[in-house]
Amino acid sequence: MQIQDNLTRIVGRQALVRAAADEMARLNARDPNVMNRIGTAYSQIGAHDTALPFYRQAAELAPRHAASFYNLGSAQQFTGDFAGARASFLRAVTIDPSLYQAWLSLVQLRRQSADDNHLERLEALFAGRDDAEGDRSLHLGHALAKTFEDLGDERASFAWLGRAKAARGRQAAYDAAAEAETFAAARATWDGEPTAGHGSNEPIFVFGLPRTGTTLVDRILAAHPDVTSVGELATFPPLVAALAGGGGRMLDPANLARAADIDFEQLGRLYIESTRPAAGATPRFVDKTPIDILFAGLIVKALPNARLVCLRRDPMDSVLSYYRQIFFNRRHPYPSVYDLRNAARHYARFHHLADHWRSVLPADRYLELGYEALIADQAGETRRLLDHCNLGWDDRCLEFHKAEGVVATPSAVQVRSPLHPGSIGRWRRYGELLEPALEVLREEGVPVPA
Known part of the structure; x- marks a missing residue:
């Protein structure tokens, strides 16, 4: 019964939440x-585009409620209205200068500049007390790190990253041995034996690792008229856990081991329903x-x-971009992000697993795409991507940045602009500050510059 309840909850979540929201919307309540x-x-x-008018109404009904303007600004940012988002965030911090989420x-x-930044206010807010959970320092420290990097002071930026992550990092339960066990269990889910699975060709x-170009590729594909982006759906991992009898423990090696005995047709069908x-x-x-890389073998079996x-x-660009990432939800699956050496260890696990999938999964189902190659030859790599996905050529995929649609990731601003090589080789600007990461990668057998 518990397994069935878990499956029902996972599969029906999208529809249930939307139905509940639709019902509330029909009440037409004038209450912020x-x-x-x-x-x-x-x-x-x-559905940030659908959320937008409700947040706008909330802000209009409660013009002194900072969180309403923060919510409105977030929806505007995700839907591409950056000028509107900036005005809303400024309104939020004007009403409540301590609203650290809006500052970030x-x-x-x-891009911050010497003439237009918030350094003085951010540093004063960071120095405040009452931050036992580490949320305020995480947000404000990341805002300061981003500002100093924009100003060309990588050493100060790196120092602020460390300060930003310190409190949350002390609470994170990162276990390098447990992570290695999970990645090993993931490798073992593919035994080379294909299954009938579920026949849908929709997905x-x-x-990939967060901040390595996944949102960019998502937007390229979503610019095609035959494709919709559902964002980071994150339902395949919990479905595997539920069918394997492990409840919500998505990254449990035991669940991955038990997954060999599940009904793959059922897994694929439930995923499509979800x-x-x-x-x-x-x-x-x-x-x-991004975390679906651990489930690539099971995805091929189920679908x-x-x-x-x-x-x-x-x-090294991957490690730095990952380390610079902020995860707002405390239950995210990346506890290694709070320490540079741990971030490098996590990258090494990803690197070796990706190498493994490339060598064992069917080449007509699994494609590896290089971020640098995509920047260097946008048209050629886009064509390779579309061919792999059995999608016909469409020029709109080259102008993905002009496409409408929701982008609710940290790359929301970048992917609204044309491709450029600005972030390639960024790690070199940090010099010896990244030496601990280089040491870990060398120890883990990842090819890196001498």
Whole structure:
């Protein structure tokens, strides 16, 4: 009964949340709290465009409520209205100068300059007390790190990253041995024996280490008229855990081991059901969940007609971009992100697993795409990507940055601009500060510069 309850919850979440939000919306309540709850419900299932007018109403009804303007600014940012987002974030911090989430969002919206930055205010706020959970220091420290990097002071930026992550890092339960065991269990899920699975050819899974180009590829594909992006759906891992009898423990090696005995047709069918109603309006859809790399073997078994795309990037650029990442949800699956050496260890696990999948999974189902190659030859690599996904050529895929649609990731601003090589080789600007990461990668057998 518990397994069935878990499956019902996972599969029906999208539809249930949308139905509840739709019902609240029909009440037409002129209450800012209700408007915020409706907006939040739609946001939870990635419908930020639908959430936007409700957040706007909440802000209009409560013009002195800072969180309403922060919610509005976030929805505007995710839907591409950066000028509106900036105005909303500024309004939020004007009402409540201590709203650290809005300060970080404001800094992330555009490049900071010597004449236009918030350093003095951010440093004063960071020095405040009452931060036992580490949330305030995490947000403000990342805002300061981003500001100093924009100003060309990588040493100060790196120092602020360390300070930003310190409190949350002390609480993170990173266990290098346990992580290695999980990655080893993931490798073992593919035994070379294909299964009938579920016959749908709708899904295109895009994964990789966070901040290595997964959102970029998602937007390229979503610019195609036959493709919808469902964002980071994150339902395949919990479905595996539920069918394996492990409840919600998605990354438990024991669950991955027990997955060999599950019904793969059922897994594939339940996954497709879980994508509704976000998917289904177009023949194909993209699920851009980075952690799905651990489940690539199981995906091929459950959905043998799906296409898988793994993003790879220069090892040191990958480690730095990952370390610079902020995860807002405390239950995220990346506890290694709070320490540079641990970030490098995590990259090494990813690197070796990606090498493994490339060597054993069917080449007509699993494609490896290099971030640097995509920047160097956008048209050629885009054509290779579309060919792999059995999608016809469409010029709009080259102008993905002009496409409408929601982008609810830290790359929301970058992917609204044309491709450029600005972030390639960024790690070299940090010099000896990244030596601990280089040491770990060498120890783990990852090829790195001498």
